[in-house]
Amino acid sequence: MNFPSSPIRIEWPDATCELHTGSLAQIVEGEHLLAVIPASTTSLVLLRDAAVPAALLAPIRSFMAGRVPLKEFEVAGGESCKTPQGWFSILEILAQSKLDRGGLVIVAGGGALGDAAGFAASVWHRGVPWIAIPTTLLAMVDAHVGGKTAIHHSGIKNRIGSFHLPRAVLADPTMLDSLPLQQRSQGWAELIKAAWIGAPDLLEELESQPRSIPEDLIPAPHQIAAAVAVKVGLVEEDPFEVGRREHLNLGHTLAHALEMNTTPQLLHGEAVSLGMVFAATLAEQLSIAVPGTATRISDLLQRVGLPVDWSDFPIEPIMSSLLDDKKVRAGRQRWVLPRKPGDIVVEEISDQVVEQVFRSSPPRATVNPVAPERSHDAR
Numbered sequence: 001m002n003f004p005s006s007p008i009r010i011e012w013p014d015a016t017c018e019l020h021t022g023s024l025a026q027i028v029e030g031e032h033l034l035a036v037i038p039a040s041t042t043s044l045v046l047l048r049d050a051a052v053p054a055a056l057l058a059p060i061r062s063f064m065a066g067r068v069p070l071k072e073f074e075v076a077g078g079e080s081c082k083t084p085q086g087w088f089s090i091l092e093i094l095a096q097s098k099l100d101r102g103g104l105v106i107v108a109g110g111g112a113l114g115d116a117a118g119f120a121a122s123v124w125h126r127g128v129p130w131i132a133i134p135t136t137l138l139a140m141v142d143a144h145v146g147g148k149t150a151i152h153h154s155g156i157k158n159r160i161g162s163f164h165l166p167r168a169v170l171a172d173p174t175m176l177d178s179l180p181l182q183q184r185s186q187g188w189a190e191l192i193k194a195a196w197i198g199a200p201d202l203l204e205e206l207e208s209q210p211r212s213i214p215e216d217l218i219p220a221p222h223q224i225a226a227a228v229a230v231k232v233g234l235v236e237e238d239p240f241e242v243g244r245r246e247h248l249n250l251g252h253t254l255a256h257a258l259e260m261n262t263t264p265q266l267l268h269g270e271a272v273s274l275g276m277v278f279a280a281t282l283a284e285q286l287s288i289a290v291p292g293t294a295t296r297i298s299d300l301l302q303r304v305g306l307p308v309d310w311s312d313f314p315i316e317p318i319m320s321s322l323l324d325d326k327k328v329r330a331g332r333q334r335w336v337l338p339r340k341p342g343d344i345v346v347e348e349i350s351d352q353v354v355e356q357v358f359r360s361s362p363p364r365a366t367v368n369p370v371a372p373e374r375s376h377d378a379r
Ligand SMILES: NC(=O)c1ccc[n+]([C@@H]2O[C@H](COP(=O)([O-])OP(=O)(O)OC[C@H]3O[C@@H](n4cnc5c(N)ncnc54)[C@H](O)[C@@H]3O)[C@@H](O)[C@H]2O)c1
Pocket: 049, 050, 051, 052, 053, 076, 077, 078, 079, 082, 109, 110, 111, 112, 113, 115, 135, 136, 137, 138, 139, 142, 143, 144, 145, 146, 147, 148, 149, 150, 158, 175, 176, 177, 178, 179, 180, 183, 186, 268
């Protein structure tokens, strides 16, 4: 597939979103950006995560010059922009720029800034359109896809939010050049999750081709697009998370408990990585998955430098957080489990079984997992 390729589309009754993967310059020159900006738009506000080099947004500035007035602001990204204060300062920027009902917000940032600024757009003048330019891998394959926006409140994550689909998501892998390697690996947790949930070709490529995971951990555009397509498929089918969209929570049950009980807090992708291997081990224990499933997932996650061994984490507080989880019903927790690639199930499992698996050893690595640095690719 050539990139930029045809966009993937999300079509809801009252909103649509075009998701492009490829060079921002080419996407913009191809007039794809213009196509998603309503003709009635009077002004644009570009909010750029302060960690993202300004030069990367040059194609947007030059294309918009002489078309629609654009004002640009730098905003501190990361979780601080999802506090009520951080969010309020984004509203202040919209006020300062005099963005009216004919305005549109472009957000270039990670998942945190996308969540906060997307939420701001959803309530500004009762809702103005927005366009997302994800600048982390996690935002490209997950956070900016699907229209969920949120901020934190009184220590509770994502307590206040809305569904507000961006008109477009423009994912350019070169945005990841400045992203630290550890942050890139966080996105791989979601990319590998997507491959398991519904991208068999991507999974096969990752598992069988030694160079399929590049050493710089910047995926190829087709790999990003394949992961995006998995999320889009589930989001289209189940926009408001009442059915199969729950499969996207593979690995997230344990991940949330780990995030709550680690200091310094595990990064999200690290927690999801542990959670996916744990869910697969549970699935094996219950004969839902064939033996070897957890090792298979674990091997892939280790290749991108993610943790897979939960044995050093304290069991009591983690079990207690799991039992407090809103998904617990009468001492049985709902777990999203991999049966086999492309076949995910949701099961209620007793906390005794969960604890038993937590006390057991994580799966061992296979003798020779395919790893870029160890491979002898003949090409
Ligand atoms: N809305 C959803 O459906 C959804 C889904 C998953 C996650 N999320 C949210 O996404 C957030 C996590 O997103 P994230 O992992 O992208 O983290 P992030 O947005 O916090 O970004 C991580 C760090 O990288 C910096 N950064 C961003 N782009 C950069 C770049 N190109 N170069 C250098 N630094 C850069 C940021 O400033 C920040 O310090 C969480 O708040 C989570 O709740 C939302």
